[in-house]
Amino acid sequence: MSGAAAIGSRSGRWGTTTSSSSAATATVQPQVEYGRRTWALEPPIAVAAAADGEYSPGLLDLHSLDTELLTDMPTAGSYDTDAAFYYDVDRSFSDSSFANPINVSKSSSVAKIKVVVRKRPLNRKEISRKEDDIITVDAYASSLTVHETKLKVDLTEYMERHEFVFDAVLDDDVSNDKVYNETVEPIIPAIFQRTKATCFAYGQTGSGKTYTMQPLPLKASQDILRLMHYTYRNQGFQLFVSFFEIYGGKLFDLLNQKRKLCMREDGKQQVCIVGLQEYRVSDVQMIKELIERGNACRSTGTTGANEESSRSHAILQLVIKKVVEAKEPFRVVGKLSFIDLAGSERGADTTDNDKQTRIEGAEINKSLLALKECIRALDNDQVHIPFRGSKLTEVLRDSFIGNSRTVMISCISPNSGSCEHTLNTLRYADRVKSLSKGGTKKDVPLPPPSSNMRESSPGPPLLNLDYCNDASDELQRYGPKKIAKDDSLLSNVSRVLSGRFVAQGPSSYLSQINESSRSSAKGTDLELSEEGSEPEKPLRKSSRTSPNSTSSIDGTRKTATQKQWKSTPEVHANCLDANDELDALLKEEEDLVIAHREQVEESISILREDMKLLEEADQPGNQLDEYITKMNFIISKKAAGLMNLQARLARFQQCLSEQNVLVNQSGS
Ligand SMILES: Nc1ncnc2c1ncn2[C@@H]1O[C@H](COP(=O)(O)OP(=O)(O)OP(=O)(O)O)[C@@H](O)[C@H]1O
Secondary structure, eight states: OOTTOOGGGSOOTTOOOSOHHHHHTOOOOOEEEETTEEEEOOOTTSSSOOOOSSBOOGGGSGGGGOOTTOOOOOOGGGOOTTHHHHHTTOGGGOOGGGGSOOOGGGGGGOOSEEEEEEEOOOOHHHHHTTOOBOEEEETTTTEEEEEEEEEOTTSOEEEEEEEEEOSEEEOTTOOHHHHHHHHTGGGHHHHTTTOEEEEEEEOSTTSSHHHHHTTHHHHHHHHHHHIIIIITTTSOEEEEEEEEEEETTEEEETTTTTEEEEEEEOTTOOEEEETOOOEEEOSHHHHHHHHHHHHHHHHTTOSSHHHHHHTEEEEEEEEEEEESSTTSOEEEEEEEEEEEOOOHHHHHOTTOSOHHHHHHHHHHHHHHHHHHHHHHHHHTTOSOOOGGGSHHHHHTHHHHSSSEEEEEEEEEOOBGGGHHHHHHHHHHHHHHHHHSTTOOOOOBOOSOOOTTEEOOOOOOOTTOHHHHHHHHHHHHHHOHHHHHHHHHHHHHHHHIIIIIHHHHOHHHHHHHHHHHHHHHHHHHHHHHHHTTOSOOOGGGGSOOOOGGGGOSHHHHHHHHHHHHHHSOHHHHHHHSOHHHHHHHHHHHHHHHHHHHHHHHHHHHHHHHHHHHHHHHHHSTTOOHHHHHHHHHHHHHHHHHHHHHHHHHHHHHHHHHHHHOSSHHHHTO
């Protein structure tokens, strides 16, 4: 949904406008009170549930999450061969789509991570603006090409082509049913086999995330209920639904008046969302109503609704549980989470002058980065999954451990005006895919272009870890210790300015500055070598700058943040508290602005010195060597000030690149 259209006016991310099948299940049924509202109950024939009309023990019940204790797995072999006969006579399962039973065995061959790209058609606005469709899809090859128009310095246009290959690429005429078949349907049977699956849509605002995600939960629950009814009949499975959002790092229950939730870990490090309400559901109509209710709640009380929506992640979970032994609570068998990620470009929008907006942007980017890190770890079968990188991944923790499946649907807009965002989205997806074993990364040069077509060059991936290394190098060059060094250089300079210049003569002033530079350089080198991140240099053996020379209050803080920002993204994601990171980022930004202001003031005062020196130079009898020395001194001071500022800027950019998945790439 683009622009400022109110969320309330649409059916929401998890809309209910899908198939006639939902409507077909809406029959006149007995009613029972669910909390504050009434739910229609399905005829008892639908599922084995006898106790509809209650809240589940929910996530407050730690045992309800304990999948490890659940050893008795259902067997797909119990498929009811008479099911086909029942379909048409069963009111709850009268949808014609039910006539195609799910292939249960197919699910075992489903890849752990599947990356699918969906292109939407040009919309009316784009057509009226005569925008080109710059994306060509080769569905058979599961590839697509982005034709990017660029300008040479002489303003002539040329085309750069970027080709990507994914697990599937869906063209703009592909239906939502096909999207479901390609993405979620294959993993449904696995949910009955202790699998935690996650499906999320990623892409810029207006690229079709809502349109794509809308039908999926309903279709999935329809298939789950069908499997419960036929394939796993009488095995005691129950389906539960919960729906919450993560906004600004906090959790809100969308099925309970947006009540604030908190996340806890139990003794087994299972994540529990305390207070989250889960509803036991037995027909698609109930799910539909719950989804509508959640969406309505999500839009309530928001201003600039679309922005709000874009800045929150909504998570709808379908959980299959069963009672293993009588009088025992339900235990989770499998889970399917649908995540509507906040619009990707919002995260990069850190130039907004509103601080809160920037915090949200940082949070979004952090979660996207953390999500990618978890997917990577997951696909590499790593023992340690860095789920603590963000609230989003923490919440999804149990989807990242054990038997899991992830489906990422990257939504892209076809118009030329969205080219940059589209490339960002594709690179993010490409990165996720290429991280997986046997990935199909292929943002590669195409054959030599004809006429004015230029061969594409692979741009930096959105989550280019090499970039982080570059940034780290940058930090080493202009890092905090160097700043501290420059501070000491400045203080030397000011000492010189405050009297010694006259008393000691030009050559000693110069040597002071040079000495100051040398000792500072040694200090920088030593500091870097201590952290093991810089190759050994001859200067390392030199005497170290006194700690006092860099131990200002500011310097201490900078040393701490240096460690923080120099962490690799994974370590960063693992070890640092989210709020601390944001605080540090904001503090870093404030420091940068202060330093910038000071630098401007300093420049003005240096300019005065420059002018005074020029005046002196015009005086008769002026000493040339004195003039040269003073001029050298002034230039050194200017350089020191600029280096100081540049170092701060480099560090801040490093912070941003770690917090922002896209910001540094989008400009490339
Ligand atoms: N594949 C498609 N076919 C036809 N129309 C589409 C398709 N994808 C998206 N649209 C239309 O494009 C518009 C924007 O889509 P949508 O609202 O799903 O974007 P979004 O990515 O969810 O945006 P936001 O992040 O702002 O919510 C809608 O009017 C939607 O109906």
